[in-house]
Amino acid sequence: MPLVNFAAREINYKIVYYGCGLCGKTTNIQYIHRKINPNVRGKLVSIATEEERTLYFDFLPLTLGTVRGMKTRFHLYTVPGQSYYNASRRLVLQGCDGVVFVADSQITRLDENVESYLNLWDNLIAQGDDLSRLGFVVQMNKRDLVDVFSLGDLGDLLNHTGSPILPAAAINGIGVFETLKAVCKQVIAKTS
Numbered sequence: 001m002p003l004v005n006f007a008a009r010e011i012n013y014k015i016v017y018y019g020c021g022l023c024g025k026t027t028n029i030q031y032i033h034r035k036i037n038p039n040v041r042g043k044l045v046s047i048a049t050e051e052e053r054t055l056y057f058d059f060l061p062l063t064l065g066t067v068r069g070m071k072t073r074f075h076l077y078t079v080p081g082q083s084y085y086n087a088s089r090r091l092v093l094q095g096c097d098g099v100v101f102v103a104d105s106q107i108t109r110l111d112e113n114v115e116s117y118l119n120l121w122d123n124l125i126a127q128g129d130d131l132s133r134l135g136f137v138v139q140m141n142k143r144d145l146v147d148v149f150s151l152g153d154l155g156d157l158l159n160h161t162g163s164p165i166l167p168a169a170a171i172n173g174i175g176v177f178e179t180l181k182a183v184c185k186q187v188i189a190k191t192s
Contacts, residue, residue, distance in 0.1 A: 009071060020112035138159045
């Protein structure tokens, strides 16, 4: 459920970008931060390891319009992609209103994608949550590379909810804002 601050007339939504290591979660957040008007975004907080992988999370607050006369703020987070940081994944996932599952479209990354997708479900169930009450979008990232799955085949494996699937090449900004708009629209619809 979103956090509503009646005194400030503000609704705060939490959106989590989830996926395997190096699939493009942080790249999405960094692209949004670079391209969005500085007046509507906060500071990008990122914790990375020596290999440029996210250790805990990236965080970017955005102010995007109003809902029922209240200012909306979207707080974007990423989880660490490495499975040995599952406790951190669970912490970041708590209290979220929407999830973007970022899949690496490369054929060689199938096992990691499936493992991360199943881990998302396990973590939501463990905290008494499910995707039916959350906004959920599947982003098929790295569509600009060769040897990638078709959207249909990868969607059959990683989208059992019939949620929107958006192709992307986050490194070039392709599909990044479309993904963000799709999940924000769902989050607002499910909580209004």
